[in-house]
Amino acid sequence: MSVIERPRSPAMDALLGREIPVLDHGFIRLIDYMGNDDAIVQAARVSYGRGTKSVSDDRALIRYLMRNRHTTPFEMAEIKLHVRLPIFVARQWIRHRMASVNEYSARYSVLDREFYVPRGEATGAQSAVNRQGRGSDFDPAEAELIADIFRSDAERAYDRYLELLNQDEEGNALSGTRTGVARELARINLPLSLYTQWYWKIDLHNLLGFLSLRAHPHAQREIRAYAEEMLKIVAAWVPHTYEAFVDYRRDSYELSRGALEAVRRMLRGESVAPGDVGLSQREWRDLVGKHPA
Ligand SMILES: Cc1cc2nc3c(=O)[nH]c(=O)nc-3n(C[C@H](O)[C@H](O)[C@H](O)COP(=O)(O)OP(=O)(O)OC[C@H]3O[C@@H](n4cnc5c(N)ncnc54)[C@H](O)[C@@H]3O)c2cc1C
Secondary structure, three states, X not given: OOOOOOOOOHHHHHHOOOEEEEOOOEEEEEEEEEOOXXXXXXXXXXXXXXXXXXXOOHHXXXXXXXXXXXXXXXXXXXXXXXXXEEHHHHHHXXXXXXXXXXXXXXXXXXXOOOEOOOOHHHOEEEOXXXXXXXXXXXXXXXXXXXXXXXXXXXXXXXXXXXXXXXXXXXOOEOOOOOOOOOHHHHHHHOOOOEEEEEEEEEEHHHHHHHHHHHXXXXXXXXXXXHHHHHHHHHHHHOHHHHHHHHHHHHOOOOOOHHHHHHHHHHHXXXXXXXXXXXXXXXXXXXXXXXXXX
């Protein structure tokens, strides 16, 4: 009987249990992982059998799978992370449904006094061109005033939270005659900047989907900070897959029928206007890369 060794990644083994800091109080900690580039290749070869002879090179096979959207081999690798993140980031993150999550319960336990306070260049004005984004930076003095508002409001809400619970930060009663409000109620006025934490387990295919959206310049700066750290983990864990992801997903651009026709006509030396190929001005701007990031 042949024995198959558990696929390992020395880079991931070295990362296990270590906190990677993100934002002011957040972190990502690798709890566990399953598989590596070899495991993806192994899964693909089971399904393709003899058909893989022409693409025997592992890197080439992974690039073929990514290019042709053969997704299930990438689902064979998984990762489990412990993440501490502000609640407003968690609300964006949790929209990615293809993951398993266990979150800290603020009905069961008291939340820590930890808030995200944007500082310096993280404190941007409302963008004039993108309704969903930040524009110009504030000067340092103004940014500090803004940070003070965030911080003092959060501190005050947290003080009132403890008052409602009738306890101090060590868990001692503030008043011997008053009963604390239930934890599940006392929390409801706390700000979205408060940190929560969870265990998050996801397969590599869906992780890459998450990263393609959340490491993108259109994603909010704070969730992007987590996604960028995760990209580094993916690069260390599955280097061939990471390279293929960058080439075929992250740094690529899908062409519509009209866009493809425009590119072909330009390659033949013709001059093309958006209307000639049925593209709107917005689609045309996206194609030539002038859309606001
Ligand atoms: C920059 C940005 C801005 C955003 N703005 C908004 C916003 O203003 N408002 C808002 O509500 N959301 C917003 N979102 C969230 C976005 O619409 C998606 O909900 C989120 O990105 C999760 O994507 P997903 O569904 O592909 O991921 P997952 O939930 O992980 O799903 C992965 C894939 O699995 C499949 N799938 C999973 N669950 C189901 C299901 N129940 N039925 C069918 N197929 C399923 C789909 O193919 C899906 O693509 C924004 C996201 C980004 C990145």
